[in-house]
Amino acid sequence: MLHYILQVVAFQILFLIIYDAFLRKETFFNLNRIYLLGTAILSIVIPFIKIERIKEVVAKDFNIRIPEVIIGNPLESIGTIDPQIAMQAGINLEPEPSSIWMIIVISGMCIATLILLIKITKLFWLAHQHPKQWLGNLLIIKLINSTKAFSFFHYIFLGEKLNGQEKSTILEHEIIHVKQKHTLDLLFFEVLRVVFWFNPLVYMYQYRMATLHEYVADAKALEHSNKAAYYDNLLAQVFETEQFSFVNPFFKQSLIKKRILMLSKSKSRPLNLSKYLLILPLISGMLVYSSCSVFKNKQDVTVARTEVKEVKQVESGEIPFATVEEAPTFTICESLKTNEERKQCMSENISKHVAKNFNTDLASELGLVGRQRINVMFKIDKDGVVTGAKARAPHPKLEEEAVRVINTLPQFIPGKHKGVSVMVPYSLPIVFQVQGKVSDDKPADSADNNRIQKIKEQSKNIDEVPFSALDKAPSIDACKGLTSEKESKTCFSMFISKYVNEKFNVNLASKLGLVGRQRLNVIFKVDKDGKVTGARARGPHPELEVEALRVINSLPQFTPGQMNGKAVTVNYSLPILFQIEPANKDKKN
Structure with a gap:
């Protein structure tokens, strides 16, 4: 509008x-x-x-429809998701309020x-x-x-x-x-x-x-x-x-x-x-x-949805996936009659390959919870080889993993346009729904003990460990009397959540004209001296990111976290969720 x-x-x-x-x-x-x-x-x-x-004449962004790769529960309708889990994942179960x-x-x-x-x-x-x-x-x-x-x-x-x-x-x-x-x-x-x-x-x-x-x-x-x-x-x-x-x-x-x-x-x-x-x-x-303007469509109501993605035609001989006459494809798709069927077959098999080969434990090891998203772009060259893979994600290690998986794709039958082999750009959204009941970065329950033990073994001899692998979480005076691992982690998470609730400028999102549910992902470290370092944020608006970093960087000095009795640097991930109402602006995190 x-x-x-x-x-x-x-x-x-x-x-x-x-x-x-x-x-x-x-x-x-x-x-x-x-x-x-x-x-x-x-x-x-x-x-x-x-x-x-x-x-067709003007070089511009092209729209292509491809499926998301969902790691977790791929076909669950939003209407059947538990409200608490949906809130953690940043999914809005309520109808969007009128602007x-x-x-x-x-x-x-x-x-x-x-x-x-x-x-x-x-x-x-x-x-x-x-x-x-x-x-x-x-x-x-x-x-x-x-x-x-x-x-x-x-x-x-x-x-x-x-x-x-x-x-x-x-x-x-x-x-x-x-x-x-x-x-x-x-x-x-x-x-x-x-x-x-x-x-x-x-x-x-x-x-x-x-x-x-x-x-x-x-x-x-x-x-x-x-x-x-x-x-x-x-x-x-x-x-x-x-x-x-x-x-x-x-x-x-x-x-x-x-x-x-x-x-x-x-x-x-x-x-x-x-x-x-x-x-x-x-x-x-x-x-x-x-004619060249692109209007954004409203988000569909299912987690496993089809989205509009943009791919740029940046070189001569490079044809967007949406317009290529013969799409690159796997050998098993070659016998299909129409180009649309071959495109669909290719997209489905790429999604299966990513879902099968992606390290599904990585998000948990990084301390991430809820719904995470990675956008991957790559090209299939004139020989059918994957090149130029790039990714954008809430954490650099997720980007590295996405690029690694894409680079393991087999060689394709190259795409053709007007009878000539061409390079075809491709865009793939990957969505993570980290499983298990989580709340405010609390440690997982007993069903995940084996996974946590595995992470602890891997982190035993390093100085920087994920929050879930700690023997004792960073603490403040109010948490120092707690002795168990679970109690210390819960106290630390509750303190961070309460602090952000109190310090965050709750009116900023409304001033920026945002409405409905908004999500910020914040990653930071508590070093061996108990100081907050390396804070980064991603959100729907740069000013929200700046505000999140301001609040996180204002956290007090902690007693450092421990692993095997030794002070270590702790990686921590904090999702901040906003529900902005026109008449009643509440912030949740």
Whole structure:
């Protein structure tokens, strides 16, 4: 929604710049009227236009749909996940709250609609109160004790105090407004003012259109009137005009000078019509931008979901997986008839390979809990060999493991495009659901004793160990009396959670415009001296990451953790979960 609004505003700015710089002073009034109406409509419509041909010609990000690799419980629906585990994994079981900005926009539209209805009602009440007279298809309304003059559809309002010559000139002017249906133009912009009430450019459009209407009516009326007398009518009146933005007033003080200047202006040369051609490259550029824009889709409601990923075409001879005519594939998929079937077969077998070969204990060894995600990108070259594997994950060791597994993929039958072997980029999301009942980084229960013992054996002779392998957790004064491993770890975790709850700026996420459930992953170490070091964070916004690091780095000095009676550096991972409500902003971690 925000992206669409920004596009509309940007397009309207460009259209108005062209109008003000090149067209506003020309006497091609009818063409200018078409320009203002047409560009106002185009600015609203172009963001919805997606021309596939442009997507094929312009180098851009391509969208491909591939399955996530889920390590844990791959097909469990969110609706069946235990709420506590879902909270730990950062999965929102509740419907997303309505955006506060959407509520403000809709409220503004309702108020703007009410104001418009009040104006229209007031206008018809004015017509009802005063004497009326039909003149052909026109309804002349005589305004008692007034010099006002304006029109609305076939209604022409004339002040009783106007003399006969003035009434004749003004009537001719207002009849032109009626015949050319100028009221429809102004009502169109009134509707835009309701929908885009927050956009000042709509008001600028309407003002320019109202000015243009007066130019048109003046030019037509002068064909049958004396120019000097017409000037006198404009200058000698008491400028008393009814304040309706959708009527065409004869006397409007802010426009009198402009109207006289335009009346005295010579007609524009036919050569100046070429200025209207400026709109063609402008519209072309807008269509290219709109066609190449990518809108994000809402997250699906299952953990095992299909997602949109982006792969860039960065070199000649490199064809995105989404558009390659013959996708790279395994030997077992070669016999499939269609390219789509071969793509599906390839994706499924890559997912199986990763799920089978990935070290599923690594996340636990690193002290990570809940749902973790790795994004992997790699290429299959013209010989079918995997190259250029890269990964992004909550921890460098997870990235290393993901790259290791991808590099063990067998050689593929290379992809082909137009009969030639090509390099194909590929993107693969890997999701970790660390199993076992965990809460606030508490040690696993007895079912995981064998795994923990294995980690302890591996960590026996090193100075940096994961939290789960410690004999005794780092401690503060409140935890020093605790003797058992489980009690010390629980006390440490509870202290960290409580500290972050108290110190974190709970209003920051709301100020950044975030709503719903947000997740921050924080990793840090408590060194042999009990000091917090190496803090890193990943979250939905850089300012949230900075705030998380500020809080973690402000932790007090601890009594260091111990392994085999020796002080060691401890790796610790902390997930921070935010549930931001429009009316009630609570933070959970």
